[in-house]
Amino acid sequence: MTSAQYDVLAIGNAIFDVLVRTEDDFLVRHGMTKGGMALIDEVRAAAIYADMGQATEMSGGSAANTIVGLASFGARTAYVGKVKDDQIGRLYSHDIRAAGVTFQTMPAKDGPATGCSYILVTPDGERTMNTYLGAAQDLTPADIDEAQIAAAAITYLEGYLWDPPQAKEAFLKASKIAHGAGRRVALTLSDAFCVDRYRGEFLDLMRSKTVDLIFANESELHSLYQTSDFDTAIKQLSQDVALGVVTRSEKGCAVVEGTDVTMVPASPIDQLVDTTGAGDLFAAGFLFGLVRGAGHHNSGRLAALAAAEVIQHIGARPQVSLKDLAQQHGLPV
DSSP, X not given: OOOOSEEEEEEOOOEEEEEEEOOHHHHHHTTOOTTOEEEOOHHHHHHHHHHOOSOEEEEEOHHXXXXXXXXXXXXXXXXXXXXXXXXXXXXXXXXXXXXTOEEOOOOBSSSSOXXXXXXXXXXXXXXXXXXXXXXXGGOOGGGOOHHHHHTEEEEEEEGGGGSSHHHHHHHHHHHHHHHHTTOEEEEEOOOHHHHHHHHHHHHHHHHTTSOSEEEEEHHHHHHHHTOSOHHHHHHHHHHHOSEEEEEOGGGOEEEEETTEEEEEXXXXXXXXXXXXXXXXXXXXXXXXXXXXXXHHHHHHHHHHHHHHHHTTSSSSSOSSOHHHHHHHTTOOO
């Protein structure tokens, strides 16, 4: 196996985030399920946007947030995601490249606009997402560059990709190429509602060894195995995938490899502001530790540190150098 050109390549829905602080009654008024992600059409997107207050707008998308976090740690990174050649699409492309990420996916010339997610952040810091996929759903197997996938030590995929049918095919193509090159494939389950939609297919991806590493939070794990008992779910996870990482909010995380379960505490924070991107940045820290051979405990600490940074401000991307932050805490970078 040749040495990797990239530490991690991520494939995801390229989504522009529109974040606003709001009260719970806004969610009720618009029939939203708090803490979840709903797919919406252009008409509903316009209605929500018209009723939102002053917003913070920035490039987002789950896997893109993770890959930007990895670049902030100093990893060599690449991203695959579809935008349209429109104003927001050009802004999105600029942002991800400015973060030090290789981004070569050709933008769509026609069809729907660049995707947007309308994210409502309530006073408790919880985020509720309403996502118009737009051009992101037009990611196809043709956008998967075989040489680029084969050059990445880890290919990282987001569960949300399982919604658009062509993206699903792109996902499977990328996994086959990665494994053919002797590389690893990671998947984040993304959202408990996403797991509800695709439980059987996600389990099949794990059991067929299409993916080697799973990221999940507690609610996603419980949804996956349809049990409220954490230990039962962890035992099942250990049998279904080579490596599993389960986040537990303020309780830290569990890293599961066979019969070994490593518990890593959460990093302390001063104030919870916005949980948007917590799981994305957690994955960034863990993947960085993994490709650097830092071991499960230190990888979990890097993950917790990155998640703690992002939840203390609005937005899903780090506002400081994660490499510098890790060094300040005596962690390997």
